[in-house]
Amino acid sequence: MKTNMVLQPADLSLSALKFDNCFVRELPADPDSSNQLRQVHSACYSRVTPTPVVAPQLVAFSQEVAELLNLKNETCKSKEFAQIFVGNKLLLGMDPYATCYGGHQFGNWAGQLGDGRAVNLGEIVNKQGERWALQLKGAGPTPYSRRADGRAVLRSSVREFLCSEAMHHLGVPTTRALSLLLTGEQVNRDMFYDGHPQEEPGAVVCRVAPSFTRFGSFQIFAWRNEIEPLRQLVDYTIQTDFPHLGKPSTAVYQQWFETVCRRTAEMIIHWMRVGFVHGVMNTDNMSILGLTIDYGPYGWLENYDPDWTPNTTDAQGGRYRFGHQPQIALWNLVQLANAIYPLIEQAEPLEAALQLYNDHYQQGWREMMAQKLGLKKFEPATDLLLIAELEKMLQLVETDMTIFYRKLVDLVPTDSNDGADLFAPLLDAYYQPEDLSEKNKAQINGWLRTYLNRVAQDGLSVDERQERMKAVNPKYVLRNYLVQLAIDKAEDGDYGLVNDLLQVMRQPYAEQPENEEFAQKRPEWARHRAGCSMLSCSS
Numbered sequence: 020m021k022t023n024m025v026l027q028p029a030d031l032s033l034s035a036l037k038f039d040n041c042f043v044r045e046l047p048a049d050p051d052s053s054n055q056l057r058q059v060h061s062a063c064y065s066r067v068t069p070t071p072v073v074a075p076q077l078v079a080f081s082q083e084v085a086e087l088l089n090l091k092n093e094t095c096k097s098k099e100f101a102q103i104f105v106g107n108k109l110l111l112g113m114d115p116y117a118t119c120y121g122g123h124q125f126g127n128w129a130g131q132l133g134d135g136r137a138v139n140l141g142e143i144v145n146k147q148g149e150r151w152a153l154q155l156k157g158a159g160p161t162p163y164s165r166r167a168d169g170r171a172v173l174r175s176s177v178r179e180f181l182c183s184e185a186m187h188h189l190g191v192p193t194t195r196a197l198s199l200l201l202t203g204e205q206v207n208r209d210m211f212y213d214g215h216p217q218e219e220p221g222a223v224v225c226r227v228a229p230s231f232t233r234f235g236s237f238q239i240f241a242w243r244n245e246i247e248p249l250r251q252l253v254d255y256t257i258q259t260d261f262p263h264l265g266k267p268s269t270a271v272y273q274q275w276f277e278t279v280c281r282r283t284a285e286m287i288i289h290w291m292r293v294g295f296v297h298g299v300m301n302t303d304n305m306s307i308l309g310l311t312i313d314y315g316p317y318g319w320l321e322n323y324d325p326d327w328t329p330n331t332t333d334a335q336g337g338r339y340r341f342g343h344q345p346q347i348a349l350w351n352l353v354q355l356a357n358a359i360y361p362l363i364e365q366a367e368p369l370e371a372a373l374q375l376y377n378d379h380y381q382q383g384w385r386e387m388m389a390q391k392l393g394l395k396k397f398e399p400a401t402d403l404l405l406i407a408e409l410e411k412m413l414q415l416v417e418t419d420m421t422i423f424y425r426k427l428v429d430l431v432p433t434d435s436n437d438g439a440d441l442f443a444p445l446l447d448a449y450y451q452p453e454d455l456s457e458k459n460k461a462q463i464n465g466w467l468r469t470y471l472n473r474v475a476q477d478g479l480s481v482d483e484r485q486e487r488m489k490a491v492n493p494k495y496v497l498r499n500y501l502v503q504l505a506i507d508k509a510e511d512g513d514y515g516l517v518n519d520l521l522q523v524m525r526q527p528y529a530e531q532p533e534n535e536e537f538a539q540k541r542p543e544w545a546r547h548r549a550g551c552s553m554l555s556c557s558s
């Protein structure tokens with residue numbers, strides 16, 4: 020069998036990576052280090068090395084993440100880098116492992132899941148003293164691979180790589196992505212689970228985050244009634260990722276859960292702000308840090324439709340549809356509360372924290388909507404109705420969410436606000452502007468008039484309002500069809516568009532007039548094309 024050699028890199032910036040593997044040092048390990056499928060009890064992780072591949076090749080890397088790790092751009096283009104971040108070679112100080120977790124999938128408890136294709140390399144401490152865990156997704160089988168192959172295909176890896184970085188630049192809490200590499204090996208996938216498997220190029224993404232711990236990492240212990248390891252993981256998480264809460268105690272556990280509720284609410288508010296649909300909000304895909312994690316069949320709202328989900332597996336029930344995400348996050352937090360209950364043994368503080376999620380979400384959502392509309396402050400007396408009417412108006416006809424809000428910036432109150440075609444600057448947001456009926460136009464104008472009157476009362480200067488609105492209403496989002504075009508090209512060996520999209524998404528709020536083509540609404544051909552409007556979990 021091929022093995023991973025430990026590399027003594029010639030490149031100084033690689034050899035300077037300082038590993039400090041707290042997770043494996045402080046948490047219980049699976050005593051078995053064979054790479055065989057099994058149920059793993061009373062342990063947070065199993066040691067396992069990535070499975071080497073034949074021909075690693077760099078597709079793209081994120082220079083911001085490289086900087087976080089104190090890696091030079093030149094280093095990321097080197098052969099050594101490719102060998103390491105595809106999983107062929109280890110650096111001194113790496114101590115690879117896969118973590119054990121469980122989860123509720125689509126509302127049902129699924130038992131042990133775990134890192135079935137992700138191998139954690141270790142944690143580095145950068146020059147600023149920040150701790151970053153490195154994880155290769157698609158690096159081969161682990162004891163948690165169940166019936167699958169431990170690999171990832173290029174298309175899903177492009178999607179994860181680009182979206183991690185796009186979300187970061189949009190200001191949405193997320194895991195990051197350092198690199199995207201081809202393995203040089205083919206992977207067999209039945210994309211639509213319809214008996215037509217195909218060979219696809221395999222790839223590995225190096226994900227980077229302070230921690231990859233999920234709600235399901237706690238649930239697995241509670242399910243097995245393994246209270247001591249549960250406590251160890253909670254204490255470790257508090258000490259490592261929430262040190263401001265102080266020394267773990269029952270009171271600190273409660274505060275910690277409150278903090279998790281608050282961070283989760285904040286993450287969801289951001290999703291609702293930018294029109295992001297995660298697609299698979301299972302409890303194993305919920306980060307304890309409130310980061311967006313596990314980019315699978317996610318999607319971006321094109322025409323505003325709260326009932327939309329890109330995930331074909333969920334098309335019927337729509338459990339994870341856009342407008343349902345706030346409630347689902349709460350449902351997931353309830354599962355987490357149940358999991359940590361044995362450490363607290365009082366329901367009341369946990370229920371209070373769940374209520375806090377609701378309050379925090381409501382409050383934060385109102386503030387966010389006021390910001391999107393360029394209002395100084397949310398005034399319930401007027402703005403609840405204003406926004407309820409806006410939601411209806413956006414669904415009258417197909418209206419591109421991103422373009423609508425961005426163009427709304429250009430609307431300026433005048434003395435009368437009663438022009439017959441106030442909506443003219445917004446025309447670009449409509450998928451079929453020529454089909455707008457007179458009634459639709461009157462409805463849209465009616466709302467805009469109310470809105471502009473509200474803006475006029477609000478009293479912000481035009482410049483200030485526009486500046487504020489542009490800072491929260493992106494011009495560029497990672498449109499579903501754009502990623503699909505980038506994938507099509509990448510599958511033909513052309514990585515230009517992957518890198519162009521990475522570049523555009525570094526400044527999603529800037530005008531970037533030279534990149535106007537990436538701000539266009541979905542073209543007609545993409546309406547029903549696989550990968551653009553619908554995705555399966557196959558990845």
Ligand code: AMP
Nearest residue numbers: 132133134135136164167168169170313
């Ligand atoms: P996901 O739906 O991607 O969050 O994955 C759910 C579970 O399935 C996780 O435990 C993954 O590690 C596992 N999984 C997904 N795809 C694969 C694969 N190709 N090989 C091994 N495990 C996988």
Ligand code: MG
Nearest residue numbers: 303304312313
């Ligand atoms: Mg997952």
